[in-house]
Amino acid sequence: MENPNNEYLPKLPYIISVVSGKGGVGKSVITANLANQLSKNGMKVLVWDGDHDFPNLHLMFGVEPIVRAKDIFKKIEILEQGFHKINDSLSLLADYPSESIDEEINPESLITIFKFLLLEGNFDFIIIDTSAGVNELMLNYVNFSNSVMMIINDEPSTLLDSYALSKILLNFIIPDKIKIVVNNVIDSDDFEEIYNKLSMVTKKFLKIKFEAIGFIPYQRIIRKSILNQELATNYKDEDISFYFESLANYFINEYNVSEIIT
DSSP states (O other): OBOTTSOBOOBOOEEEEEEOSSSSSSHHHHHHHHHHHHHHTTOOEEEEEEOSSSOOHHHHHTOOOSSOHHHHHHOGGGGGGGOEEEETTEEEEOOOOOSOTTOOOOHHHHHHHHHHHHHTOOOSEEEEEEOSSOOHHHHHHHHHOSEEEEEEOSOHHHHHHHHHHHHHHTTTSOGGGEEEEEEEESSHHHHHHHHHHHHHHHHHHTSOOOEEEEEEEOOHHHHHHHHTTOOGGGSTTOTHHHHHHHHHHHHHHHHHHSOBOO
């Protein structure tokens, strides 16, 4: 739809929440490298460390931003100072670890941040690395998102926790929002086997089969990149970028068909 000046109004950014039933499945690594790959493909990306208690995305990028999410929650006026530039197309909203289990977030501040990002920010994608499991903050992120990317692997406890997480999420979002990515697989056959294990359970008890949008194979370059505080998708002559390119292309297509603000 055209505005009175005969120009198209800007599109809303596409928001992805990255979730998992338990920790240690590679959620932050996938978040950081997907964000980096999207920026390489010409997208303007904000990656937001939404793990309120144990944030680690700044370590993935090898940076130490001065202003972080907890500072912004306390003083919303410094919001834009919290967007730490990784490169011209990629910014990071980092955070500090919690100092107390009683530390709370002002819901109004969270809404103000999203309002700014949706209406005044200059990003095509916002990718939120949430905390593992379920909490109120994570559910708020999910509710604001276009897609919820659930990371699983072949550990039995991970699959059980992912099923439990799915069951809870379906109280808040439609099933089509949930997208499955399988991490640390051997090959495509291994990916199918792991994905089918989860699907058998969700089909039996939830009458739903979630869409699988890709997998990340086990490669030593991932471990090397974490130790070096670098991104695997920045390493030349490594085929790991192929798998993140596939994920990036999936979401770029989703973004291109998403609705324009009217």
